Structures are given as C-alpha cells and as structure tokens.
Amino acid sequence: MNSSEWFNEISDQLWPGQCFSLKVKRVLHEERSAFQDIKVLDTVSYGTVLVLDGIIQCTERDEFAYQEMIAFLPLCSHPNPKKVLIVGGGDGGVAREVVKHPLVEEVHQVEIDDRVVELSKKYLPFMACGFDSPKLKLTIGDGFEYMKQREGEFDVIITDSSDPIGPAESLFQESYFGLAKRALKPNGIICSQGGTFWVNMNHVKETMDHCKKNFPVVGYGLASVPSYPSGQIGFFIASLNKHTIFKNPTKTFSDEEVDQMKLRYYTTEMHRTAFTLPRYAAKHLY
Known part of the structure; x- marks a missing residue:
C-alpha cells in the first residue's frame, strides 16, 4: 500500500451494507498465521492498527x-x-x-x-x-x-x-x-x-x-x-x-x-x- 490507499473493513456476514475505511501510510506487517490473516497498519488518523481476518481489532487512537x-x-x-x-x-x-x-x-x-x-x-x-x-x-x-x-x-x-x-x-x-x-x-x-x-x-x-x-x-x-x-x-x-x-x-x-x-x-x-x-x-x- 502507498499513502493514497485505504484499508476498507467490509464484512457482509457481520455488518452487511456498511464499510469503515482508514487511510494507510504504510503496511508495517502482514502474514498468514496458523489461525488467521494478520495485518499491522500505520494509518493517518488512528495510528498503529491491528487487523485480523480483515477486521480491525484495535487502534492506537482509541x-x-x-x-x-x-x-x-x-x-x-x-x-x-x-x-x-x-x-x-x-x-x-x-x-x-x-x-x-x-x-x-x-x-x-x-x-x-x-x-x-x-x-x-x-x-x-x-x-x-x-x-x-x-x-x-x-x-x-x-x-x-x-x-x-x-x-x-x-x-x-x-x-x-x-x-x-x-x-x-x-x-x-x-x-x-x-x-x-x-x-x-x-x-x-x-x-x-x-x-x-x-x-x-x-x-x-x-x-x-x-x-x-x-x-x-x-x-x-x-x-x-x-x-x-x-x-x-x-x-x-x-x-x-x-x-x-x-x-x-x-x-x-x-x-x-x-x-x-x-x-x-x-x-x-x-x-x-x-x-x-x-x-x-x-x-x-x-
């Protein structure tokens, strides 16, 4: 990802019909563990963000x-x-x-x-x-x-x-x-x-x-x-x-x-x- 890209949290199963987006400065890490997809993002307004299987778990801001x-x-x-x-x-x-x-x-x-x-x-x-x-x-x-x-x-x-x-x-x-x-x-x-x-x-x-x-x-x-x-x-x-x-x-x-x-x-x-x-x-x- 570059500075013009956004992370979009979309889940038709959990919250259909809506999306939450964060502007990303850079991807700090991404991998597939034995259990789930893991991403760590550096975002413009929410700081460091942990994402598991495409769903935000926590952000530095809140x-x-x-x-x-x-x-x-x-x-x-x-x-x-x-x-x-x-x-x-x-x-x-x-x-x-x-x-x-x-x-x-x-x-x-x-x-x-x-x-x-x-x-x-x-x-x-x-x-x-x-x-x-x-x-x-x-x-x-x-x-x-x-x-x-x-x-x-x-x-x-x-x-x-x-x-x-x-x-x-x-x-x-x-x-x-x-x-x-x-x-x-x-x-x-x-x-x-x-x-x-x-x-x-x-x-x-x-x-x-x-x-x-x-x-x-x-x-x-x-x-x-x-x-x-x-x-x-x-x-x-x-x-x-x-x-x-x-x-x-x-x-x-x-x-x-x-x-x-x-x-x-x-x-x-x-x-x-x-x-x-x-x-x-x-x-x-x-």
Missing part, C-alpha cells in the same frame, strides 16, 4: 476505551477479584488494565495465536506492555481446553475475542459460557466482548440468551470506541451471585486513584452509566 471497560466493569463488580483469567487478548491490552486493579494478585492468560502476541510486542508495545507484569502468566493454547482442566479456580474470567467468525466463533456459544461457569469460583463473574446491537441485534440477543442459561444475573454494558462498527461496543457480563447489581460497583475509585492507574476512559461514573441502554435495545435484550 484502544484504551475498550481495554479499560472490558477489564474494570467485571473487576469492579466483584468484591475481591484476586485471581483472573483472560481468554484471548493477544495484543496485551486487557492484561495491561487487569494488573492495575489493586485487588488483583494473579492473572492467567491463554491466547491461541502466538504470532499475535509476538507482533504486538513489536508493533503495539503500548499494549503489549501488559505481558511484562509479574502478576501475569501467559499460556499459548486453546481457551476451551485450558478451562476444561480448571474447575472453580477464578474469581473473574474476561474473554477478549475477535468477532464470532473464524477462530473465535466458539467463544459465543452456550457451551463456552457453561465451561466458563465451571471454571469460576462461587460468586464469580465473566465478561466477554459483545458486539453492537446497532448492526447485529439478533446476534447480541442470541448470545445473551446463551449466557442467561448458565448465570442468574446477566447484563450488557456499553463503551464508545470510534473505530468499531457503529462507534459503540458492548460487553456481556454475568455473575454467579444472584445479588449482583452491575450498575452498582463494589469497588469505587477516586479521581486521584484513576489518575494513578493512568485510566483514560473508565471511572466509577462511567461504570454506572455503562448499563443504561437505549429504550429499544433494553426492551429487546431484557
């Missing part, structure tokens, strides 16, 4: 919004999230945020594609720095198989997956939520990337229903991320504690604490408002 919310929504909904599992998240961004939480002592991460990890360390060091924490243990492997061997181990499980096609498709099925439930300690919480109801309400509803079959309390939180379809992303969040109210975080942070953790999107106020949905979406999902 990645923090997604990473902070998928991490802190579940962590601050649990009274004592000492031991955390991250499934996916090969760019390191979720790990970067999870290890910031003062109550988190131990983080285990399982990512299926080692090439995403290695390329993120090279081209996305502002995210891959999450792998450097002494709290973190990274395993390269399949998340399904990993959780099958670990029953009742984790306080919080965060699934940072790509979209429900290709290698991540199984992470949106009822069997996955059942497996995650078994890997949790009593009163454990899960949180997963949840797409957007603006372009695929039926998928969001179907996945939430899968989740509800395994958890007594299920919610859907929102974050604004400009480089994702519709500019908004959701998170499926569920608790084994039937008394959990996601709008009321169990852990709150002062402005000083937020600044100390270098959070740029998440605050206690953002947590509370994340679960307020547009009326039509709330009626459809709940």
Whole structure:
C-alpha cells in the first residue's frame, strides 16, 4: 500500500451494507498465521492498527476505551477479584488494565495465536506492555481446553475475542459460557466482548440468551470506541451471585486513584452509566 490507499473493513456476514475505511501510510506487517490473516497498519488518523481476518481489532487512537471497560466493569463488580483469567487478548491490552486493579494478585492468560502476541510486542508495545507484569502468566493454547482442566479456580474470567467468525466463533456459544461457569469460583463473574446491537441485534440477543442459561444475573454494558462498527461496543457480563447489581460497583475509585492507574476512559461514573441502554435495545435484550 502507498499513502493514497485505504484499508476498507467490509464484512457482509457481520455488518452487511456498511464499510469503515482508514487511510494507510504504510503496511508495517502482514502474514498468514496458523489461525488467521494478520495485518499491522500505520494509518493517518488512528495510528498503529491491528487487523485480523480483515477486521480491525484495535487502534492506537482509541484502544484504551475498550481495554479499560472490558477489564474494570467485571473487576469492579466483584468484591475481591484476586485471581483472573483472560481468554484471548493477544495484543496485551486487557492484561495491561487487569494488573492495575489493586485487588488483583494473579492473572492467567491463554491466547491461541502466538504470532499475535509476538507482533504486538513489536508493533503495539503500548499494549503489549501488559505481558511484562509479574502478576501475569501467559499460556499459548486453546481457551476451551485450558478451562476444561480448571474447575472453580477464578474469581473473574474476561474473554477478549475477535468477532464470532473464524477462530473465535466458539467463544459465543452456550457451551463456552457453561465451561466458563465451571471454571469460576462461587460468586464469580465473566465478561466477554459483545458486539453492537446497532448492526447485529439478533446476534447480541442470541448470545445473551446463551449466557442467561448458565448465570442468574446477566447484563450488557456499553463503551464508545470510534473505530468499531457503529462507534459503540458492548460487553456481556454475568455473575454467579444472584445479588449482583452491575450498575452498582463494589469497588469505587477516586479521581486521584484513576489518575494513578493512568485510566483514560473508565471511572466509577462511567461504570454506572455503562448499563443504561437505549429504550429499544433494553426492551429487546431484557
């Protein structure tokens, strides 16, 4: 690609009839790994961008919004999230945020594609720095198989997956939520990337229903991320504690604490408002 070319994110399967384009300065890297096509782009307005199978995963400009919310929504909904599992998240961004939480002592991460990890360390060091924490243990492997061997181990499980096609498709099925439930300690919480109801309400509803079959309390939180379809992303969040109210975080942070953790999107106020949905979406999902 040269400076006059654009990357066009098109998926008739995921968001038919629309396209998101970024002007590209240069292609930093592209390859086919054992699992997916990987591209790393240097773009004019969004900085470094990671693309898997033609779909934008994160951009330097706005990645923090997604990473902070998928991490802190579940962590601050649990009274004592000492031991955390991250499934996916090969760019390191979720790990970067999870290890910031003062109550988190131990983080285990399982990512299926080692090439995403290695390329993120090279081209996305502002995210891959999450792998450097002494709290973190990274395993390269399949998340399904990993959780099958670990029953009742984790306080919080965060699934940072790509979209429900290709290698991540199984992470949106009822069997996955059942497996995650078994890997949790009593009163454990899960949180997963949840797409957007603006372009695929039926998928969001179907996945939430899968989740509800395994958890007594299920919610859907929102974050604004400009480089994702519709500019908004959701998170499926569920608790084994039937008394959990996601709008009321169990852990709150002062402005000083937020600044100390270098959070740029998440605050206690953002947590509370994340679960307020547009009326039509709330009626459809709940």
